[in-house]
Amino acid sequence: MKKQQLLSIIIPFYNEQEVIAECQARLSSSVEAIDMDVEMIYINDGSKDETLNILTQLLETDSRIKIIDLSRNFGKEIAMTAGIDAAKGDAVIVIDADLQDPPELMAEMVDKWREGFDVVYAKRVERKGESFMKKFTARLFYKLINKISDTEIPENVGDFRLMSRQAVSALNEVRERKRFMKGLFAWIGFPQTAIEYSRDPRFAGETNWNYGKLIKFAVEGISSFTQEPLRLATYAGFLTALGAFLFGLYFVAKTLIFGETVQGFTTLITVILFFSGVQLLSIGILGEYIGHMFIESKQRPLYFVKKTYAAAQPISAEK
Numbered sequence: 031m032k033k034q035q036l037l038s039i040i041i042p043f044y045n046e047q048e049v050i051a052e053c054q055a056r057l058s059s060s061v062e063a064i065d066m067d068v069e070m071i072y073i074n075d076g077s078k079d080e081t082l083n084i085l086t087q088l089l090e091t092d093s094r095i096k097i098i099d100l101s102r103n104f105g106k107e108i109a110m111t112a113g114i115d116a117a118k119g120d121a122v123i124v125i126d127a128d129l130q131d132p133p134e135l136m137a138e139m140v141d142k143w144r145e146g147f148d149v150v151y152a153k154r155v156e157r158k159g160e161s162f163m164k165k166f167t168a169r170l171f172y173k174l175i176n177k178i179s180d181t182e183i184p185e186n187v188g189d190f191r192l193m194s195r196q197a198v199s200a201l202n203e204v205r206e207r208k209r210f211m212k213g214l215f216a217w218i219g220f221p222q223t224a225i226e227y228s229r230d231p232r233f234a235g236e237t238n239w240n241y242g243k244l245i246k247f248a249v250e251g252i253s254s255f256t257q258e259p260l261r262l263a264t265y266a267g268f269l270t271a272l273g274a275f276l277f278g279l280y281f282v283a284k285t286l287i288f289g290e291t292v293q294g295f296t297t298l299i300t301v302i303l304f305f306s307g308v309q310l311l312s313i314g315i316l317g318e319y320i321g322h323m324f325i326e327s328k329q330r331p332l333y334f335v336k337k338t339y340a341a342a343q344p345i346s347a348e349k
C-alpha cells in the first residue's frame with residue numbers, strides 16, 4: 031500500500047479557552063476531506079487562562095494532537111515557529127485558533143500544493159468585523175513596506191498558509207530573533223500562490239492586538255526587512271543641510287545689504303525645532319537598527335519548551 035503523506039496543522043493558542051472546542055470540531059471535520067494523515071500541533075503560548083487544561087483534555091479524544099507548552103508567552107510569531115520546528119509533515123499548515131480563517135480552505139490548499147506550489151497562502155478579499163481604521167492602516171503599511179523593501183509582501187494575507195517540506199526547511203534555516211513571519215514567508219521564495227476567501231470575525235474572545243502593538247509590529251517589520259529608512263535619514267540630512275546653507279547665504283546677504291537686525295526670532299525657533307525633530311528622528315531610526323543588532327548578537331534561543339504532550343498511542347505510529 032502506498033504510504034500516506036502527512037499533513038501537519040499548527041495552531042498557536044494564547045488565552046483562547048472559549049474557542050478551543052469549536053476550533054477542534056471545525057478542524058476535525060475539515061480534514062476529513064483531505065486524504066492525508068494528519069498531526070495537529072497545538073502551541074500553548076503561555077496562556078493565563080484554562081487553555082492548556084482544555085487542550086490536554088482533547089488529547090484523550092483525538093490521538094492526532096500534540097501539544098507544545100512554551101515556558102512563557104513569546105508572541106504569535108515565535109509560537110508559530112515552535113510549531114513549524116516540531117512539524118514532521120510533508121506539508122505544513124499554519125492557522126489561527128479563533129476561526130477567523132476558515133479551516134475548510136485547507137483542502138483547497140492541499141490541492142494547490144499537489145499541483146506543485148511550495149507556499150499556498152490565503153488572501154482575504156473581505157475582512158468582516160474589522161474596523162475601517164484597521165483596514166486602512168493595514169493597507170498603508172503594505173503599500174509602504176512594498177515600496178521600500180525588495181521582498182514583495184502580499185497584501186491582505188495573514189499567516190494562514192500551507193508550506194511544502196522544502197519551504198519549511200528553508201524557513202527553519204532562518205533563525206533571526208525578530209521574526210516578521212509574513213516577510214520571511216515571502217523572502218524564502220519558491221513557487222507561491224494564493225487562494226481567496228472572505229475573513230470572518232473572531233468566533234469568540236478578544237484579539238490580542240491593539241494599536242500600540244500594531245505600530246511596534248509595523249516598525250519591526252520594516253526595519254527587519256529593509257535598510258531604506260537609514261538611507262532616508264541620510265537623504266533628509268543632506269537636504270536639510272543644503273537648505274540650511276542656502277538659508278544662511280540669504281541671511282548673510284541680507285545683513286550685508288541692510289545691516290544688523292535683531293529680528294528673526296520666529297525664523298530661529300522654527301529652524302531649531304525643525305532640526306531637532308529631524309535629528310531625533312534620525313537617531314531613532316539608527317536606534318531601531320542597533321536594537322536589532324543587539325538582540326541578534328545575543329544569540330539567545332528563540333523559545334523554551336516547558337513540556338510536550340502527545341496521546342499515548344499516535345495513530346500514525348505504525349508507518
Ligand code: UDP
Binds near residue numbers: 043104109125128
Ligand atoms: N497568539 C499567540 N500568542 C500571542 C498572541 C496571539 O499565540 O501572544 C495567537 C492567538 O491565540 C491566535 C492567533 O495568534 O490563535 C491570532 O491572534 P489574534 O486573533 O489575537 O490576532 P488577529 O487575528 O487579530 O490578527
Ligand code: MG
Binds near residue numbers: 126128232237
Ligand atoms: Mg484573530
